[in-house]
Amino acid sequence: MPPIENRSFSFGSLQHESHIPPQFIWPDHEKPSPDPPPQLDGGSEAARLVDRACRGHGFFLVVNHGIDMKLIEEVHKGVDLFFKLPLDAKEKALRKKGDHCGYASSFTNRFSSNLPWKETLSFRYSAERHLSNVVESYFLDVMGEDFDAFGSVCQRYCEAMNSLSLKVMEILGMSLGVGENYFRDFFEGNDSIMRLNYYPPCQKPDLVLGTGPHCDPTSLTILHQDSVGGLEVFVDEKWHSIAPNPHAFLVNIGDTFMALTNGIYKGCLHRAVVNSTSPRKSLAFFLCPKTDKIVRPPKELVSEENPRMYPDFTWPALLEFTQKHYRSDMKTLEAFVSWLRQNA
Numbered sequence: 001m002p003p004i005e006n007r008s009f010s011f012g013s014l015q016h017e018s019h020i021p022p023q024f025i026w027p028d029h030e031k032p033s034p035d036p037p038p039q040l041d042g043g044s045e046a047a048r049l050v051d052r053a054c055r056g057h058g059f060f061l062v063v064n065h066g067i068d069m070k071l072i073e074e075v076h077k078g079v080d081l082f083f084k085l086p087l088d089a090k091e092k093a094l095r096k097k098g099d100h101c102g103y104a105s106s107f108t109n110r111f112s113s114n115l116p117w118k119e120t121l122s123f124r125y126s127a128e129r130h131l132s133n134v135v136e137s138y139f140l141d142v143m144g145e146d147f148d149a150f151g152s153v154c155q156r157y158c159e160a161m162n163s164l165s166l167k168v169m170e171i172l173g174m175s176l177g178v179g180e181n182y183f184r185d186f187f188e189g190n191d192s193i194m195r196l197n198y199y200p201p202c203q204k205p206d207l208v209l210g211t212g213p214h215c216d217p218t219s220l221t222i223l224h225q226d227s228v229g230g231l232e233v234f235v236d237e238k239w240h241s242i243a244p245n246p247h248a249f250l251v252n253i254g255d256t257f258m259a260l261t262n263g264i265y266k267g268c269l270h271r272a273v274v275n276s277t278s279p280r281k282s283l284a285f286f287l288c289p290k291t292d293k294i295v296r297p298p299k300e301l302v303s304e305e306n307p308r309m310y311p312d313f314t315w316p317a318l319l320e321f322t323q324k325h326y327r328s329d330m331k332t333l334e335a336f337v338s339w340l341r342q343n344a
């Protein structure tokens with residue numbers, strides 16, 4: 001057969017030709033199938049697995065997430081530097097009463113029992129375009145020029161967490177059968193929180209807890225823990241430790257998302273333990289809705305068999321409840337709902 005370029009063909013004319021030149025005809029075993037083959041749906045297996053995890057306990061791992069390891073390492077390095085500063089330097093960022101952002105430790109805490117063995121630095125992230133520097137500006141304003149670079153690392157990390165959490169929302173929308181855009185759109189422009197956790201060693205680790213048992217009141221948590229280990233989740237009536245894996249993010253459903261799914265997906269009870277030798281760090285990104293969004297499940301998730309479980313609310317109302325009236329634990333959402341009903 002002569003090579004095709006020796007003939008006077010081009011796709012311009014060939015596209016209308018029913019006689020196909022033999023040079024284009026593939027052997028039978030390599031020809032495309034006459035009926036279109038089933039579609040490869042990359043998301044469906046993930047959606048099925050996520051569905052099972054979220055109906056059972058609300059916790060799963062994400063790997064192959066595409067987030068640059070260098071960025072994650074840079075945040076961990078900055079966390080080390082920040083928490084090793086003398087107390088008076090960290091207290092420049094001291095959390096104010098009733099606020100959820102800033103530096104906090106059990107020594108600056110509003111509670112007097114069951115104190116967590118940890119220090120934290122929390123700050124706001126917003127996915128709104130006009131607030132695209134909110135993390136960087138926070139560091140610059142409260143910690144000064146020396147923390148400018150760390151602020152910009154944290155800004156980039158939060159942006160990566162925002163993208164990842166919106167992708168997870170697509171999978172959750174598929175697994176709940178409301179379409180991939182439903183929750184993604186709901187969390188567009190989210191007003192989220194980032195928390196850096198630092199757990200110093202403790203000589204009696206079996207007496208204390210780094211973080212007490214709680215479900216997150218927020219919507220979705222994306223956590224990265226360092227190589228020390230200490231996170232535990234409560235599944236099948238017992239605690240399980242989650243081995244550290246620097247390449248994985250741990251994702252858990254929070255109370256607000258549980259309400260958005262009309263209780264179909266469960267918030268996950270978890271805690272962190274400490275040890276006697278090594279400080280431990282974790283990075284928690286808490287996805288939260290934009291402040292004016294009404295938390296109400298889509299109609300597809302409400303039925304006679306599964307009637308509305310929670311009244312409408314906004315995220316700032318639940319946040320205020322946890323800041324002023326109630327310390328987050330495993331019953332935060334229940335307590336919030338009865339408080340809402342009493343104060344209606």
Ligand SMILES: O=C(O)CCC(=O)C(=O)O
Pocket residue numbers: 195197211216223225230231232270271272281282284
């Ligand atoms: O440090 C951890 O592994 C858990 C942190 C946590 O639960 C939190 O910050 O709410």
